[in-house]
Amino acid sequence: MKTFKLVSFYLVDKKGDVVSIPLIDALIINKENEINTWIIEVFVDKKYLDLFQEYSSEEKISVYTVITKKDNEPAPFLVQIISQKVIGENASILFEGKLNRTTGYAEQLLEALLETGLGGNELLTSFKQKMKDKTEIIRKKKL
Numbered sequence: 001m002k003t004f005k006l007v008s009f010y011l012v013d014k015k016g017d018v019v020s021i022p023l024i025d026a027l028i029i030n031k032e033n034e035i036n037t038w039i040i041e042v043f044v045d046k047k048y049l050d051l052f053q054e055y056s057s058e059e060k061i062s063v064y065t066v067i068t069k070k071d072n073e074p075a076p077f078l079v080q081i082i083s084q085k086v087i088g089e090n091a092s093i094l095f096e097g098k099l100n101r102t103t104g105y106a107e108q109l110l111e112a113l114l115e116t117g118l119g120g121n122e123l124l125t126s127f128k129q130k131m132k133d134k135t136e137i138i139r140k141k142k143l
Helices: 046-053 105-115 120-132 136-141
Strands: 002-012 018-020 025-030 037-045 061-067 075-087 090-099
Touching: 002 037, 025 061, 037 046, 037 075, 046 075, 046 090, 061 090, 105 120
Parallel strands: none
Antiparallel strands: 002 018, 002 025, 002 061, 025 037, 037 090, 061 075, 075 090
């Protein structure tokens, strides 16, 4: 198993909106098993618990995580909630799921920009600018 620190966490809610959840602390574990399972634990202010309580333990939830460094690409996961616990003024939410990557961030971003009709220097400028904001493709695709 390998453990990594999470620096950002985004939940795609039931309306399809991407919600950035501020983290107090968080980690992600690659179980390195034959079915490629990951465990994600987020420690957040308990005011965010309502967002997670909308889901049953059987429901699949789309989330994005930024692992280790703020500059890394958001990694898409399809997860289920394993447990939710209130700890003082905060809450711990534990997820289990799989990486949901079909193509990389750059490819998804380029595809989204091309769909808007951009070309030439305008495409290049927009691509460079949006590569700096790694969450842009999350807002566009909403899984």
